[in-house]
Amino acid sequence: MKKILLYILMGLVILYCLFPFFWTILTALKPSDEVFSLPVIYLPKTLSLENSENVFSKRPFGRYILNSLIVAGGATALTLWVASLIAFHLRSLDLKKATRIQRGLLIGAIIPPALLAIPFFVVLAKLMLVNHYFGLILAYAALNLPFAVWMLHAAFRQLPKELDEAALMDGFSPMGRLFKIFMPLSRPTLSITGVLVFIFCWNEFILALTLMPSQLKYTVPVGISMLSGASVYEIPWGEINAAVTLTTIPVILIIAVLQRWVIEGLTTGAMKG
């Protein structure tokens, strides 16, 4: 009896969480006249790909997705790489000192990204990196570093110190220890951190808009916000929802691939000797 109740409650929670997403998908699949009809039509009477086609034909949406992939992918790789280097060094310091440095980093993370849009723009403009992928990648990496360092430092600290020392005596160089010992053994943390950083970059709007304002450099969120109808008063809900649905798919795929490692970490985490 208790179990049934639990399942019902769980079902309700899932429904509550996923409803907006279902609604998005359903709207995306409706022909345009059904989107606005009153009373609301919940399940589309006819399924149509009209919205999805429009998204790609009216706008270079493929290009936006590519932009997003480059920026989010690049920023994730850069963040993990730099954070690993920092965390590796922090680990070699004594815990008190390392924690103090880490706390300093975290202060930087408290500032809302929107507040940093203009400073970032000024700096990147000086570096001639506005409208360049690398500029936005740098900005995203800077924003995500404190969090990533925090996660990786914790993971590196968990590895027994003797493992590192054995590697040292075996003749590994410092970079060898980081890339051949620390990082492979911290794969679960690396993948969780990577997923979260990627999602942040994939969804980020204000910096993407500010730092890559040229049309061809729009990322997906910016591209969606720029979708408009024939007049100011017409909001193309069907197309917006189709775009959102299409651009969520890459994220889901990436998580699905990395999930294997995340779960591997959860089940084989305990490591003796």
Add this chain to the structure above:
Amino acid sequence: MAEVELKNVIKSFMGGKITALQDINLKIPNGMFTSILGPSGCGKTTLLRLVAGLEKPDAGEVLIRDSVVNDVSPRERNIAMVFQNYALYPHKRVFENMAIGLRLRGYPEHDIKKKVVGVARMLKIEDFMERYPKQLSGGQQQRVALGRALVREPEVFLLDEPLSNLDAQVREVTRTELKRLFKDLQATVIYVTHDQTEAMMMSDFVVVMNHGTVKQTGEPISIYNDPDHRFVAEFLGTHRINLLHGRIEQAKFISDDGFIVFDTKIKTQGNVLAGIRPEHILLSTHKEIPLKGISVLIETIGSTHLVSVRVGENEFKILTAETPNLQKQIMASFSLHDVYFFDDQSGRRLRPDFF
């Protein structure tokens, strides 16, 4: 093969709050199996890590083959270490665990293969080469860790209590195997242990440590028979040495309770501890110093018995093959040259020809 030497080495932790080693002077002979023996926390691991180069001494010098290595990095010291928890790479197979040290030193692949397989055969782990460390038992992991050290053919082997995680039976077998292995290799081995049996059985040379200082060094048998310090006498031996509080007046030993009095050759006056090992007391009156008391406890260990005999206010343990009765009058004896005298304050050995 190389000699290892420590000169006036001092090491402390937490900015000097914890002194792990104080003024260590030590010569570890070339090509010998040397045990560092001492109770937990006495600084054995710290000493080993200093030789390995994983810690830097606060002061003093570490020498390998007569050259100071204080500023030489661990990987350039030509040493190999077996850690207490083995520290195998969990994400590499056994073969790779053993081969990686050679690979990083640029050996050609067929040499690596030959060496690893050779060592694996010697250690009887050749069937596990494709497994991950997690898929091995503790004893097998221990062999792999040892194998990783052996393939490198270093000048000095450092082993930190490699048997402490094994169960009693495996430990005994491995103890014998290790001794034979290193005897054949004629390598310089520094072996850390807190188990005196292990140290006595395996080593050519023993270093006894306590509270970050070296108490005595020498061959196992000479340390056992001729301890320099009360601590050494107490720490070595399967059965704890009997210690008797008393004083020496005009070369005569008088126990605190006045029950035991005998002549000695010690010239010093004052409070002392007399130490006598359980196996040196006979349950007969053949020896010159008699001991009369009541048996209060009998502990049987295989074919021998450890009898506790109450004499005045003291209790003596006596090792014997006979089976005495409980609560009976016991006549025992021992001879003067089996008695060690220690200064009551410093614990230092008092010898007959002291002055």
